[in-house]
Amino acid sequence: MSGLPILVFLMWPYSFFYNQKYEAVEESHLLMAQGIATSLEHYSSDLVAAMETFSADIVEGRAIGARPIFENLHFYRVCVVRKTDGLVISTYLGNEAQCGMRVSAQELATFEQITSDSSVGYGGITASDGPPLMTVIADAGDFFVQAAVQTTMFRELQENVRFGENGHAVITDHRGHIIAHPSTDWMDEGKLVANLPIVEAMMQQMTGVMTFSSPYYGEEMIAGYTFARGANWGVMVVQPVSEFGAVEARFMREVVLILLLGFLGSLCVAFYMARGTEARIKKIQNVVTAIANGFDGMPFEERKRGLNIKEFQSMETGITTMFRKISASETRYRDLFENVPIASREEDLSDFKQRVDALGITDVEIMEKYLDAHPEFIVGCGKSIKVIDANAASLALHAASDISELNDILKTDFKAESQNFIRQLIIAAVQGETRGTIETSITAISGEVRHLIATWCILSGYEGDWSRSLMTSIDVTEQLEAERALRHAHKMEALGQLTGGIAHDFNNLLTVMGGNAELLALDPSHESDLVEPIQNAVNRGAELTQRLLAFSRKQTLQPQSINMLALASEMGKILRRTLGPNIDTRILANKDDLYAHADPGQVEAALLNLAINARDAMPNGGLIELAFDLARPEDLEGLELESGDYIVCSVTDTGEGMSEETLSHAFEPFFTTKGVGKGSGLGLSMVYGFACQSGGTATIESSLGHGSTIRMFLPRTVDASVCTAREIESPANPEADGLRVLVLEDDDEVMKYLDKMLRGFGHHPLRASSIAAAWEIVDAGTAFDLLLSDVLLSGPQKGTDFAKELRLRSPDCPVIFISGYPNADHIEGCDQKTEWLAKPFSGRELAEMIMRLCPH
Numbered sequence: 001m002s003g004l005p006i007l008v009f010l011m012w013p014y015s016f017f018y019n020q021k022y023e024a025v026e027e028s029h030l031l032m033a034q035g036i037a038t039s040l041e042h043y044s045s046d047l048v049a050a051m052e053t054f055s056a057d058i059v060e061g062r063a064i065g066a067r068p069i070f071e072n073l074h075f076y077r078v079c080v081v082r083k084t085d086g087l088v089i090s091t092y093l094g095n096e097a098q099c100g101m102r103v104s105a106q107e108l109a110t111f112e113q114i115t116s117d118s119s120v121g122y123g124g125i126t127a128s129d130g131p132p133l134m135t136v137i138a139d140a141g142d143f144f145v146q147a148a149v150q151t152t153m154f155r156e157l158q159e160n161v162r163f164g165e166n167g168h169a170v171i172t173d174h175r176g177h178i179i180a181h182p183s184t185d186w187m188d189e190g191k192l193v194a195n196l197p198i199v200e201a202m203m204q205q206m207t208g209v210m211t212f213s214s215p216y217y218g219e220e221m222i223a224g225y226t227f228a229r230g231a232n233w234g235v236m237v238v239q240p241v242s243e244f245g246a247v248e249a250r251f252m253r254e255v256v257l258i259l260l261l262g263f264l265g266s267l268c269v270a271f272y273m274a275r276g277t278e279a280r281i282k283k284i285q286n287v288v289t290a291i292a293n294g295f296d297g298m299p300f301e302e303r304k305r306g307l308n309i310k311e312f313q314s315m316e317t318g319i320t321t322m323f324r325k326i327s328a329s330e331t332r333y334r335d336l337f338e339n340v341p342i343a344s345r346e347e348d349l350s351d352f353k354q355r356v357d358a359l360g361i362t363d364v365e366i367m368e369k370y371l372d373a374h375p376e377f378i379v380g381c382g383k384s385i386k387v388i389d390a391n392a393a394s395l396a397l398h399a400a401s402d403i404s405e406l407n408d409i410l411k412t413d414f415k416a417e418s419q420n421f422i423r424q425l426i427i428a429a430v431q432g433e434t435r436g437t438i439e440t441s442i443t444a445i446s447g448e449v450r451h452l453i454a455t456w457c458i459l460s461g462y463e464g465d466w467s468r469s470l471m472t473s474i475d476v477t478e479q480l481e482a483e484r485a486l487r488h489a490h491k492m493e494a495l496g497q498l499t500g501g502i503a504h505d506f507n508n509l510l511t512v513m514g515g516n517a518e519l520l521a522l523d524p525s526h527e528s529d530l531v532e533p534i535q536n537a538v539n540r541g542a543e544l545t546q547r548l549l550a551f552s553r554k555q556t557l558q559p560q561s562i563n564m565l566a567l568a569s570e571m572g573k574i575l576r577r578t579l580g581p582n583i584d585t586r587i588l589a590n591k592d593d594l595y596a597h598a599d600p601g602q603v604e605a606a607l608l609n610l611a612i613n614a615r616d617a618m619p620n621g622g623l624i625e626l627a628f629d630l631a632r633p634e635d636l637e638g639l640e641l642e643s644g645d646y647i648v649c650s651v652t653d654t655g656e657g658m659s660e661e662t663l664s665h666a667f668e669p670f671f672t673t674k675g676v677g678k679g680s681g682l683g684l685s686m687v688y689g690f691a692c693q694s695g696g697t698a699t700i701e702s703s704l705g706h707g708s709t710i711r712m713f714l715p716r717t718v719d720a721s722v723c724t725a726r727e728i729e730s731p732a733n734p735e736a737d738g739l740r741v742l743v744l745e746d747d748d749e750v751m752k753y754l755d756k757m758l759r760g761f762g763h764h765p766l767r768a769s770s771i772a773a774a775w776e777i778v779d780a781g782t783a784f785d786l787l788l789s790d791v792l793l794s795g796p797q798k799g800t801d802f803a804k805e806l807r808l809r810s811p812d813c814p815v816i817f818i819s820g821y822p823n824a825d826h827i828e829g830c831d832q833k834t835e836w837l838a839k840p841f842s843g844r845e846l847a848e849m850i851m852r853l854c855p856h
Helices: 004-060 067-072 105-114 152-159 184-188 197-203 241-261 263-292 310-339 350-359 364-373 375-383 392-397 403-412 416-431 477-522 528-551 564-578 600-616 660-665 683-693 748-760 771-779 799-809 824-829 843-853
Strands: 075-082 088-092 120-126 133-140 143-150 168-172 178-180 208-213 220-228 233-240 343-348 386-390 435-443 449-458 469-475 560-563 583-588 595-598 622-630 646-653 697-702 708-715 740-744 764-768 786-790 815-819 834-838
Touching (some): 004 208, 004 233, 004 310, 004 449, 004 469, 105 143, 152 310, 178 184, 197 220, 220 241, 350 416, 375 403, 375 416, 386 403, 392 469, 449 477, 560 564, 564 583, 595 600, 600 708, 740 748, 748 786, 748 843, 764 771, 771 799
Parallel strands (some): 583 622, 815 834
Antiparallel strands (some): 075 088, 120 133, 133 143, 168 178, 208 220, 220 233, 343 469, 435 449, 646 708
C-alpha cells in the first residue's frame, strides 16, 4: 500500500491529459459545427447573390444571364411568377412544362410572407426523385422568383463528418426541419424536430455544447451546436454519451495494466500517451479552427502512423476529409466568381454606414441640404469604402493590377460623377434601402472615362452593419456613344429632308421670278437696268438652293471617272489665282492610279469651297495643303462606308482651328462662325452632302490653335476611261415650229410662266394641273408632240409615273422633266427621248432642249 500513493502520483499526468481530452473533444464538436456553419454561410451568400442578380435583371429588363450560376449552385428548377395572378411566365433549367401554369393564392401569400423581411427568403423542404429540395423565394418587383435547390451541398458536408461509431453532423433549416441527417428517411421527408431543446437553441441563434435525448438513437447524446448566419440554418455535431463511457472503461483497464507493469512502466506509458494525445488534440483543434476561420490551406501534413485511440483517429480522418471537400467547394465558387464576364467586387461598407448613422439624420431632404453644405463628407464616405475582393473583369475595368491598386484608385477618383454615386449611396442608407442601381462614370489609370450602370446590394444577414456588399458594373460607354451617333444621324437626316423640301419650293418661286424677268427683258418698253438685278438675285438664289440640295443629297449629279492627278494640277492653278498672295498652297498627289467616281464639277466646287474656308480661318496668312491619295484601311475605320477602295482628298490649313462645340455642328446647314452677312453656313454642309450622295463621306479633325484637316472620301474606280454622258445631235433648226406641248404642272404661277414662254416660242401649250386632267386630254384623243412635266405633283403619283404609263401608249413621245427637287436616281431611266431640266431655268435653256428633242 505504501507504493500506491506513489503510483497514483505518477499516474496524475496521464489522468490530467486524459481529462483534457474530454474537454477538447467537446470543444472539437463545437468547432466542427462552426466550420460547417461557415461553409453554409458562404453557400447561402452565393445563393442570395445569384437570386438577387437574377431579380435585378428582371426588374431592370436586362437579358437573363444567371443560368451558369444556377447550375453551379445545385439549382434544380427556377420559375418566374407574376404577383397579380400567380401566372408562371418563364422557367429555367429544363422545367418548361410549368410555364403558363398558375400558383394558388395561398402559395402567393406564402411567397409574400417569406420575402417580407428581406428580398430573398427560404421556404420548406420537399422530397424529389433525387436529393430533397429546398425552396428559395426572391422578390423581383412585380414578380416572384421561385427556385428549388437540391440539398446536395448539405448532404456532402454531413456525410464528411464521421467519427467514433455513431458520431455525425445534423443540419436543420430555420423552421426546425431536417436538411441533412444519417437517416435517409428523416432527411428525405424533412422531419420536423423543432421541439428538441438543442434545435430550439439553434433557431434562437445560440451557440454552445448541450446534452440531450436523441429520438433517433433513443439515448443521451452530447453535441456542439451553432447556426449559419444569414440563412439561420442550424448545425450540430453529435456523439452518444455511451461512447465516452467505453473510453473511460478502456482507460481504467489501461490504468490497471500500468499499475501491474510497475513504477517505471507506468511512468513511461503515461508520458508517451499523454504526449501523443496532447499533440493530436492540438492538431485537430488547429484544423477545426482553420475551417471556422475560412482558412483555405492544409495546416499540417498527415501523420505516417496514427495513435491507437479509435475516437481520435476517426475524428481526425473525418475532419481532414471534410476540410478537403470544403476547400474544393471554395475553389469552385472562386473560379465562378473570377470567370464571370461582368465586373463584380465585394466591398466592406461598415465604416461608410457608421459615418452616415453617426449624423443621426433620418430625413432625406435634410440630408440633401447637409450634403450640399458639406461636400467633404461625401469624399470622406467614399474613402471609407474598402474593396475586399474583385474579379478579373472589375480589375480590367479600372485598369488596376490588384485589389490594393483598385482601392487606391477608388479613394482618389472623386470627380463629379463619383461624388454623385457616393451621394446616392448615402441617401439610400438614410432611406433604409439595401440595394439599388446607379448610373455613373469612372476614370481609369490610363485617363480613359468609362460610363457604367452599377448595381449594388447588401448581402443577406449583413443589413445591420453593411460589412458585406456586392457591386456589379456594366460598361455602357460604347452603347451611349452609339446612341449619340444615331441621334446625330437622325438630326442630320431630318435637316436634309427639311432643306430639300425648302429648296424644292424655293426653286418654283425662282422659276417664276427668273422667267418673268426674262420676259420683261425681251420687252423693249422696260428698262434693262431694272431687270438685271432681278436676274442676278435669281442666280444667287439658285446657287443657294443648289447648296441646300447638295446637303440633302438631292442634287442631280453626273458621276464619271476623274483623273485626280489632272484635277490636282488644275486645282493648283485655280487656288493660286483665287486665294491671294499671303496664302501658300501645296498640292500632294504622288500616285498614278488615282481615279475617283464622282461628278468632276462638284468635286472642284467642293475643294474650292474648302480652300476658301481654310483661307478665311487664316486672316494673317498661312499654308493650305491639298493632298490626294488612296485611303488606307485604318483611315476607313469607324466610317459608315460600303466595302471597297476610296480616294481621300484632304484640305489642311494652319489656321485657328475649331473648338469641340464648333466641331460638333460644323456639317450642319446654316451653321457659321462668321459674322452676319459674311457666310451662308452652307459650305461644309454642301461638301458633306455631296460626298455622301457620291457614295463616300467627309470628316473633320481640328483643335483650337492647331489648324484643321477636312477629308473627303470618294469611291475609287479602276477604269480610267471617262464615262461620258449620252450624246444627241445638235438640231439643224434654231427653233421648233408650232409644237403642241402637254404641260403637266400643279403650281399655278409656274404654269402661267411656261404658258407665256411656250407661246412666245410659237408653240401651243395644253395645260393640265394634275395627272387626272392630263389623262382627260390624252383620253379625249387630243394630239400633242411633247410632254413637259413637273416631277413632284400633288397626290400620290409623280410626273415620272404618268410619263411611264404614257410611253406604253405612245412609245415615241418626247418628254422633258422639270423639277426643283431632282433626284439623281431618276437619271438612270433616261433615254434618247427624255431630258431633265432643273429649276430655275431660262427660256433659252428650255428652247434649246425642245429643239434637241424635236428638231423637226
